[in-house]
Amino acid sequence: xxxxxxxxxxxxxxxxxxxxxxxxxxxxxxxxxxxxxxxxxxxxxxxxxxxxxxxxxxxxxxxxxxxxxxxxxxxxxxxxxxxxxxxxxxxxxxxxxxxxxxxxxxxxxxxxxxxxxxxxxxxxxxxxxxxxxxxxxxxxxxxxxxxxxxxxxxxxxxxxxxxxxxxxxxxxxxxxxxxxxxxxxxxxxxxxxxxxxxxxxxxxxxxxxxxxxxxxxxxxxxxxxxxxxxxxxxxxxxxxxxxxxxxxxxxxxxxxxxxxxxxxxxxxxxxxxxxxxxxxxxxxxxxxxxxxxxxxxxxxxxxxxxxxxxxxxxxxxxxxxxxxxxxxxxxxxxxxxxxxxxxxxxxxxxxxxxxxxxxxxxxxxxxxxxxxxxxxxxxxxxxxxxxxxxxxxxxxxxxxxxxxxxxxxxxxxxxxxxxxxxxxxxxxxxx
Amino acid sequence: xxxxxxxxxxxxxxxxxxxxxxxxxxxxxxxxxxxxxxxxxxxxxxxxxxxxxxxxxxxxxxxxxxxxxxxxxxxxxxxxxxxxxxxxxxxxxxxxxxxxxxxxxxxxxxxxxxxxxxxxxxxxxxxxxxxxxxxxxxxxxxxxxxxxxxxxxxxxxxxxxxxxxxxxxxxxxxxxxxxxxxxxxxxxxxxxxxxxxxxxxxxxxxxxxxxxxxxxxxxxxxxxxxxxxxxxxxxxxxxxxxxxxxxxxxxxxxxxxxxxxxxxxxxxxxxxxxxxxxxxxxxxxxxxxxxxxxxxxxxxxxxxxxxxxxxxxxxxxxxxxxxxxxxxxxxxxxxxxxxxxxxxxxxxxxxxxxxxxxxxxxxxxxxxxxxxxxxxxxxxxxxxxxxxxxxxxxxxxxxxxxxxxxxxxxxxxxxxxxxxxxxxxxxxxxx
Numbered sequence: 001x002x003x004x005x006x007x008x009x010x011x012x013x014x015x016x017x018x019x020x021x022x023x024x025x026x027x028x029x030x031x032x033x034x035x036x037x038x039x040x041x042x043x044x045x046x047x048x049x050x051x052x053x054x055x056x057x058x059x060x061x062x063x064x065x066x067x068x069x070x071x072x073x074x075x076x077x078x079x080x081x082x083x084x085x086x087x088x089x090x091x092x093x094x095x096x097x098x099x100x101x102x103x104x105x106x107x108x109x110x111x112x113x114x115x116x117x118x119x120x121x122x123x124x125x126x127x128x129x130x131x132x133x134x135x136x137x138x139x140x141x142x143x144x145x146x147x148x149x150x151x152x153x154x155x156x157x158x159x160x161x162x163x164x165x166x167x168x169x170x171x172x173x174x175x176x177x178x179x180x181x182x183x184x185x186x187x188x189x190x191x192x193x194x195x196x197x198x199x200x201x202x203x204x205x206x207x208x209x210x211x212x213x214x215x216x217x218x219x220x221x222x223x224x225x226x227x228x229x230x231x232x233x234x235x236x237x238x239x240x241x242x243x244x245x246x247x248x249x250x251x252x253x254x255x256x257x258x259x260x261x262x263x264x265x266x267x268x269x270x271x272x273x274x275x276x277x278x279x280x281x282x283x284x285x286x287x288x289x290x291x292x293x294x295x296x297x298x299x300x301x302x303x304x305x306x307x308x309x310x311x312x313x314x315x316x317x318x319x320x321x322x323x324x325x326x327x328x329x330x331x332x333x334x335x336x337x338x339x340x341x342x343x344x345x346x347x348x349x350x351x352x353x354x355x356x357x358x359x360x361x362x363x364x365x366x367x368x369x370x371x372x373x374x375x376x377x378x379x380x381x382x383x384x385x386x387x388x389x390x391x392x393x394x395x396x397x398x399x400x401x402x403x404x405x406x407x408x409x410x411x412x413x414x415x416x417x418x419x420x421x422x423x424x425x426x427x428x429x430x431x
Numbered sequence: 432x433x434x435x436x437x438x439x440x441x442x443x444x445x446x447x448x449x450x451x452x453x454x455x456x457x458x459x460x461x462x463x464x465x466x467x468x469x470x471x472x473x474x475x476x477x478x479x480x481x482x483x484x485x486x487x488x489x490x491x492x493x494x495x496x497x498x499x500x501x502x503x504x505x506x507x508x509x510x511x512x513x514x515x516x517x518x519x520x521x522x523x524x525x526x527x528x529x530x531x532x533x534x535x536x537x538x539x540x541x542x543x544x545x546x547x548x549x550x551x552x553x554x555x556x557x558x559x560x561x562x563x564x565x566x567x568x569x570x571x572x573x574x575x576x577x578x579x580x581x582x583x584x585x586x587x588x589x590x591x592x593x594x595x596x597x598x599x600x601x602x603x604x605x606x607x608x609x610x611x612x613x614x615x616x617x618x619x620x621x622x623x624x625x626x627x628x629x630x631x632x633x634x635x636x637x638x639x640x641x642x643x644x645x646x647x648x649x650x651x652x653x654x655x656x657x658x659x660x661x662x663x664x665x666x667x668x669x670x671x672x673x674x675x676x677x678x679x680x681x682x683x684x685x686x687x688x689x690x691x692x693x694x695x696x697x698x699x700x701x702x703x704x705x706x707x708x709x710x711x712x713x714x715x716x717x718x719x720x721x722x723x724x725x726x727x728x729x730x731x732x733x734x735x736x737x738x739x740x741x742x743x744x745x746x747x748x749x750x751x752x753x754x755x756x757x758x759x760x761x762x763x764x765x766x767x768x769x770x771x772x773x774x775x776x777x778x779x780x781x782x783x784x785x786x787x788x789x790x791x792x793x794x795x796x797x798x799x800x801x802x803x804x805x806x807x808x809x810x811x812x813x814x815x816x817x818x819x820x821x822x823x824x825x826x827x828x829x830x831x832x833x834x835x836x837x838x839x840x841x842x843x844x845x846x847x848x849x850x851x852x853x854x855x856x857x858x859x860x861x862x
Contacts, residue, residue: 007498007561009552033551035503036533041548042501047565050501067438070473070481072466072585073504073568074525074537094505094535096527098584099572102467104525106505106537117472120464121440130438134478137504137568141530153529154503 001335002357003370007044009033010382020216022314023148025326029385031313038145038153045386048334049313050156054135056187056331057158057307064180066131066160071113073137077103079112082286092140094153106139111282111304114161118300119288125165128290128300131173133160135309147216150270150314160305165292167279170301174206174277175238177305181210181273182236188312189329190319191231192272193223195246206277209248211269214318220249221269224259270315277303326387327410335368336430338383342376342395352419353394356404359423365430384409390429392422432766433788434801438475440464441813451647453748454579456757460816462744469576469584476817479765480744481587485566487618487762488589488738495611497562497591502544504568508534510543513717523571525584537570542713542735545592549731550719556596559721559731562604564591566740578647581701581745591736596723598710601732605637605708606669608736612641612704613667619743620760621750622662623703624654626677637708640679642700645749651680652700655690701746708734757818758841766799767861769814773807773826783850784825787835790854796861815840821860823853 008030018024026032031046042050058068077095080086086093094106107113114132122128138157145153160177164170178194185192190212197209211221223246230241245259248269257264280299283289292298308315320327330336337360341353353369360367368388370379376395383391393405393414404422407414417425439461449455457463462477473481489499508526511517517524525537538544545563553559569588576584591608595601609625616623623641642652654677661672676690679700688695711730714720723729739746751758761767768791772784784800791798799819801810807826814822824836824845835853838845848856 005496005498007500007552007563030552033548035544035547036507036509037531039503039505039507041503041544043548043552044498044500047499047501065436067436067475068478069438069475070478072470072472074470074570074585076467076470078467091530094527094529096525096537098525099522099574100468106527113466113472116466117464117474121438121461121474132438139505143530154505 001368003368004372006368009043010385012378012381018148020147020150020318021321022150022216022317025317025321025385026148026314029326029387032149038142038151040149040152040154045334046313049332050309052332052334053188053309053312054158057184057309058135060180060184060187061133061158061160064131064176066133068134069117069132070134071107071110071117071136073106073139074104075107075113077105079116080105083112083115083282084285085112092142094139094141107136108138108140109157109304109306110134110136110159111161112286115282115286115288115302118163118283119286122163123290125290125292125298129162129164129169129173131160131162131177133158133305148314149310151218152310155311156309158307158309162303162305163283163300164302165290165298165300167301170277170279170303171206174275174303177275177303178208178238179236181275181305181307182231182241184307185210185212185272186231187331188316189331190272190316191228193221193227193231193246193269194241195221195223195248195269196251197248197274198250205279208275209271210273211248212272212315212319213267214270214315215268216318217268217270219269219271220252220266222247222252222257222264222266225263225265227265270311270318271308272312272315273305273307275303275305321387324381325385328387328389330389333388335366335386335388336390337365337367337426338386338388338391339367339369340379340383340391340393341369341371342379342393344371344373346396346399348399349394349396352399352402352404356392356394356419356422363423363427365426390426432799434799434803437799440474441816443809443812449579451578451581451749452752453581453647453745456748456752456816457579457745460757460818463580469573469582471580471583471585476765477744480763481740483763483765484619484740484743485589488615488740489566491611491615491618492564492589492591495562495607497564499565500548500563501565502538502541502548502567504537504570505535506538506544508536510547511536514543514546514713515716516543523573525570525572538567539569539571540588540735540737541565541567541590542592543717546713546717546719546733549594549714550717553594554721556721556723556729560593560595560600560604562591562593562608564589564736579745580741583741586742587740589738589740593734593736594714594731595733596721596729596731598732601708601710601734602637605706605734608706608734609639609669610667612706612736612738613662613672615738616641616643616703617662618762619747620762621703621747622659624652624658624662624677624700625672626652626654626679626700627682628679628705629681636710639706640702641704642679643703643746643750644698645701645746646699647749648699648701650700650702651683651697653678653680653683653688653695653697656694656696658696701742701749702739703743703746704736704738706734706736752818755812756816759818759820761820764819766797766817766819767821768796768798768857769817769819769822770798770800771810771814771822771824772800772802773810773824775802775804777827777830779830780825780827783830783833783835787823787825787850787853791857794854794858796857821857
């Protein structure tokens with residue numbers, strides 16, 4: 001993509017109304033703009049990252065035998081009256097009346113809707129277990145939306161729902177999702193700590209939140225140092241991880257925590273995932289049942305599994321940035337390379353930069369080509385702000401020698417390379 | 432995907448409340464289920480087709496230099512008051528009040544929102560032309576939702592918006608989108624007739640609707656027979672196509688139509704796309720301006736471009752089906768192949784079918800593997816109903832000879848083949 005043709009409104013100044021670093025950087029890097037309180041426009045760069053995260057989440061869920069479908073944003077109040085959550089959900093639920101005087105709402109979550117699909121279409125024990133998920137915009141009318149998309153009102157969530165025949169297999173499904181979540185966060189370049197959580201409005205007796213450590217996190221997290229070793233492994237073991245102490249502030253109990261102070265880590269955490277096992281709470285109340293092997297009626301045992309997709313964008317930035325800007329993990333970076341032509345008016349520079357651009361495109365390497373007239377200082381600042389893994393810098397001096405500079409954003413290391421070495425180097429790093 | 436693990440609730444009976452063939456087939460093929468009036472759940476198969484259509488639309492728009500972003504579902508009423516459409520939009524707009532007593536609405540279209548983005552971020556003639564699009568769920572509170580997703584309330588639309596410096600380049604952008612739309616519909620396996628249209632609530636002086644011919648269409652379309660020849664070409668020419676007579680009923684004027692009756696085709700049409708050129712109507716009223724070369728203030732000239740993504744699913748079925756079921760054009764078919772194991776309890780059949788399945792997966796050919804216990808008649812009926820381009824049929828008799836049957840859904844032609852010939856044949860047909 002040529003920057004001259006793209007839409008990337010970079011801000012040099014720090015926006016005054018942004019309280020946390022991810023919000024500031026997302027605004028400055030032209031990723032989002034506020035529409036109104038807690039509701040954001042996703043500009044092209046921000047949208048591209050959302051899609052990256054979605055595709056990583058999707059791939060891992062499909063590998064775990066989850067099936068994607070899509071439920072609508074607007075739901076009838078009747079469904080929520082059946083589950084007795086319509087009144088209790090309170091003011092966070094965005095409610096409305098349609099032209100025929102029906103009470104409707106913008107879905108804040110989908111336990112009711114998926115149970116409605118289940119009860120209308122699945123009638124036999126032979127057709128479960130099933131594990132469904134969808135990626136859909138949700139609305140929660142937060143009393144005080146803040147921190148940009150971190151605590152917005154309209155947000156993108158992946159929510160999944162498992163249906164099993166009995167408690168034993170439902171707990172297996174839960175464990176599988178717990179492990180899958182850890183894999184997803186790892187692939188996103190994040191280290192997520194699973195902590196025991198309160199089941200709250202969803203109900204049930206087993207629940208974990210997944211937290212990313214960052215100073216701006218809204219919860220205080222206490223966890224055993226050993227997590228760092230266990231999460232570095234290639235394979236995760238639920239029982240092993242479960243045996244370690246980890247709790248968020250509201251569940252933390254100093255008396256129950258028998259970890260020595262030097263082995264107990266206490267940090268701020270951003271919640272990016274939440275999983276629940278709640279048994280047959282919704283299947284029973286909404287009369288979703290299947291016929292068992294011997295003709296008996298069974299209310300399936302269920303869990304629900306959420307990942308805050310839009311919030312993850314901010315969480316990744318909170319956990320990966322420096323004073324110059326964002327440092328994208330390569331798995332989610334919207335572009336792999338910033339190709340910076342320092343002086344587009346210089347014929348040799350532009351010829352060389354064009355050539356590199358074409359070759360990168362031919363290799364299917366995602367590149368943002370800065371072909372704009374701008375000062376050298378502004379260009380460096382912009383691309384450090386954007387934070388793609390590599391910068392390929394072409395200037396009149398090096399172009400005359402048919403050389404380019406390759407800078408790694410994370411380390412700041414630069415090396416001057418011939419075009420051939422550049423491509424050898426990139427192909428090794430990218431694939 | 433193994434059918435035994437998928438979620439595909441096939442109905443043998445025709446649903447009594449579905450008035451048109453696409454609605455009946457989408458329900459029967461387990462693609463959608465109604466949540467409530469005009470609002471649908473997209474089950475896995477239906478969701479997969481939506482994604483196929485999205486990716487074809489996306490690819491063609493990107494090739495035409497359009498840039499994707501994403502605007503939220505919920506918009507503030509204030510934006511629509513600025514454009515003076517808040518009151519005039521009437522009861523089709525789903526309105527609500529948030530917890531802080533702000534008037535909000537579920538976006539039925541996005542001219543206001545995109546103009547809001549534009550005015551806050553683009554200030555110079557150097558930064559246009561721009562052509563943005565997004566794929567987002569819309570809500571229009573139809574008084575009488577009907578025909579399944581064909582006239583639903585919550586629906587998926589691709590809407591795009593162009594901003595140009597002057598009328599001449601704006602009309603060029605319009606023509607480019609007109610041609611791009613014809614390419615998109617062709618790639619979707621459809622023949623779409625562009626007809627002059629009324630600009631209605633959007634405003635402006637130039638507008639075309641794109642219609643797919645089908646008996647269940649809601650409009651009567653009159654067009655020159657020559658369209659069939661011109662649309663068969665590899666390249667489209669706007670002026671050439673524009674010179675041909677084409678009008679929907681409300682714009683049709685027998686006096687102005689000087690086509691002989693044998694050259695005038697009159698058929699029912701389903702509107703699947705609509706494009707508008709409306710000049711500076713929104714930029715002016717919302718004060719979105721850029722600075723021109725000589726420091727003058729310019730209100731950009733705009734167009735908007737819509738494709739009904741969810742409606743297209745139904746339109747494709749309306750135009751491509753037979754008495755047995757759907758016949759998917761290969762470009763959008765959710766699976767390329769139905770692999771039908773006629774007798775899973777037969778060891779040789781299952782061994783052969785498993786082998787074919789693994790090889791298809793290895794070739795990245797999308798296959799739905801019917802590994803369920805079911806009668807042979809039911810299996811044939813199911814897969815003709817689903818309508819993927821090819822069926823590979825494995826039964827005990829042929830399996831004993833290491834042969835399979837390859838059936839082409841559209842023609843019904845069957846041939847018995849060795850495994851090697853099957854793959855030679857498939858690879859030729861699929862790639």
